[in-house]
Amino acid sequence: MTIRYSCGRVRDRCYNAFPCLSDPARRSSLALKAALLMLHLVYAGVLFLFDTDLIEKTKREPWYTALYLLLFVATLVQYFVTSGSSPGYVLDAMRYVNDTNTIFGKISTPSKQPASSKNGSTVITVEGSQLGRNLLGSNATSWTKLVLDMYPPGTSTRSLTCTYCNVEQPPRAKHCHDCDRCVLQFDHHCVWLGTCVGLGNHSRFWWYICEETALCLWTGFLYITYLRVNISRAWWKDAIIILLLVILSISLIFLLLLLLFHSYLILTNQTTYELVRRRRIPYLRGIPERVYPFSKGLCRNLYNFFCVRSNIYELERLPNAQELEEMSRPYTCLDFLRCRCC
Template sequence: MMIANICRPQHSPWDQPMDRCFQIFPCLADPGRRSSLCLKLALVTIHVVYAGVLFLFDGDLIEKTKKEPWYTILYLSLFVLTLIQYFATALSSPGYVRDAMMAVNERNVVYRKEPEASNQPASSRNGSFVVSMEGNQMGRNGSGSNATSWSKLVADLYPIGSTIRTWTCTYCNVEQPPRAKHCHDCDKCVLQFDHHCVWLGNCIGQGNHCQFWWYLCEETALCLWTGVLYITYLTAHITRVWWKDAITILLLITLSICLIFLLLLLLFHSYLILTNQTTYELVRRRRIPYLRSIPERVHPFSKGVCRNLYNFCCARNSFYSLEALPISQEIEEKSRPYTCSDVMTCRCC
């Protein structure tokens, strides 16, 4: 009997409450979702603590709010807007390959039922989303019909001679267009995969990279403004109450570290946007088969600074863009050094 009790698995007193919690909230049964939710709660708590300590300690800020309420209203508006942008980015779709593939397949079904003329032979519509193919690879493999299968679309984006094995995902078995990658955290293939953000609990890809950049902008501005308010408080009230000074200095040091990290991250992603790159392509360039033979300083998908900015900010809200790999002539053109005439003719734009 004693041996049976020893071998019997021990139950934690938390098991029964946790089981009830999982029954009420089934999504919490997934450890990954629990971790993501905890990180979101931690980030919101950090924001509330920084703002709360500021208004709790700084009596001058309260007096200034009474005299000039617009200043505090602007700060709190940025505070709320940053949190809204955070959750909007965390809940947004990065642009999954399966969604684009389903859009193409649904378009093909509609085309078979009701043929219609189109000037874009390699495009597909799914509700408000459009799947379009960019680059001069059109017709490389002879595509010329309105109803274009996903396999044909993807094949037209790669050089002639590439086999289907080179672009088929070994995990979810979908045919990946260039720049797509399988995310092991989300267990899905993402279009123009940039990275998986742990703090957001979401992938950053073609569908939400712009939202992510705006979140970085707002978070950086909020941290900078909060840091200025903390420094103003310390300058006016230093050496009055030692424990308040200690807490404020500790929070300010942590805030400064976060601000430096955010500034570097914002500058890094701004550079990626201007050159039409992703973090994955920049860091793992030598591991991506179709980028190995391209010189390091050449950005194969860049269309010029102005066009890159336009595509990033304005042209990615209503369609999935599938970019073809550049041909050798384009690579040679982009490898050519800039001259004074190039600068005058705005070649970089």
Template sequence: MVVGICRSFRDRALGRCFHFFPCLSDPARRSSLGLKVTLVTLHFIYAGILFLFDGDLVYKTKKEPWYTSLYLLLFFVTLVQYFITSGSSPGYVVDAMRAFNETNEVISGLEQRQSASSKNGSLDATVEGCQSGRIFQGSNSASWTKLVMDMYPPGTSIRTCICSYCNVEQPPRTKHCHDCDKCVLQFDHHCVWLGTCIGQGNHCKFWWYICEESALCLWTAILYITYLKGNISRAWWKDGIMIILLIALLISVIFLLLLLLFHSYLVMTNQTTYELVRRRRIPYLRGVPERVYPFSKGVSSNLYDFCCVGSRIYSLEPLPSAEEIEEKSRPYTCLDVLTCRCC
């Protein structure tokens, strides 16, 4: 009887908790929330212990406040970038479909107004409608299925483009994420620490977060090493705590720097982690030579698209033609280097 009362009390407490915090009712979201709390807590532990143990740093803060202010600014910006990245959309196909359909509805309304104004002989409305028609030319009669099929080579079956889980037409470079249960445009990977996928919509934010996190961890490691150099053997228990934290921090720095270099390489070649790792299993990459990057437009163009155009999370890329693949397979010559073909 006591066990039943305890279970009833626990169920009621959990029910009230899930009512006020719906995200806790989902095990996946609850696990993601726990990882986020853990990561933020580790940041505050590392910074707190540093200021608690290092008296020289506190003295330096009073003498040169700009140094500590820059460190705290980087600390704050890194956490803000973390939450911005984790809360951003990677670019879901269903959202792209919805935006495309809404755009078609707006275009249809403009065409109807243009037609009506032409019949009524309204000169001003006709001019405005013609201008709008030039802006939206080519998309007023298209459907999502036709738009997706035009991005694949002729003869591609529509069945090979439909996701078996979402039942939607997938544009090229799209993959279904089983953790998010949605198809993601230019899917890179699912980050458990962020609790979201990395795709076309937030890959740039993810790169900046890695860059800021790497700089913060490297700066913190330097401060830890400086403390150990000046205060070694003063208090053994403090030294033990600092050494254990420093070892874990150095491992994190190495991992973050390698991750930053890896994603920088992906950005400059316009690839994703999924395309690089599963290249032989992806149908549209099977016939492409190993060292050929089919979606690359040159380093400068890739960086521009990643930093500027990448914020438009619904920009779709068609598959390159056989002629374009052959052109990119051609080895570089001295003339290509002088004309900046690689850029």
């Protein structure tokens, strides 16, 4: 009992000194981050500790090791930046839209005019275009009108409202039960990052996977080079290197598959949730399997994903019936000449 009481007091003091440790979810997230950091340090440390040839090569060609260490640091920095970035939450987007409309309404409404006047208007940026909307003097909020405008006419707000957050969800949004918040363009909840991957950080997530894959490839090449030169010199060193190389190979296969999968999602402008649960998502049920409703062509999808996505509150509307019919039309040789696929 005394030992248990002492451990409890020590634990309470740790929680008081570090409030983030009092939350079990944050504790497991911090533990995973620490484990990933230690795993990277172990692989690099064992390499430089065992491989004397690499140290000699570093003295002759310091740029080679400098590039490796630069990739090593860049991968860890990208990981922590991605894990600390916001995926884009629906509640934050709703506040942003309503605050923007309120400010714009105050500017565009004369000071002597009452607040209920219908002369004020607001402009919201959606998919790069500015849509003027008369939102003042209406019972519905700016966010509700914006969300309804992204769905086909006749859609009810009751079917769009999240039962947990009590907020209207735009297309591609989903409630994450791990984060307990609705996420814009929800892809998945990443356990290793400790956060969701969504509209705000999907690009950072792809770059992290790319850098991690390159680092694993380079590290595996260095481990194989060491075994080829120093095999049978010290059996216990060879055993450690082989064990680490097996784990690294499994991780590399997983990373390559993940990189290829998310590259495919980028090219077709899809998310993991939309691909896996397509038949269960209401706004995708009536769309043919080979039609990607949010795709704008390969080149445009790549450009929007890597170059344009500066606003984490950028929203995409559902295509109308005419646009869906155009997307479902088979490609012809003339379409390829016109770069329809791009």
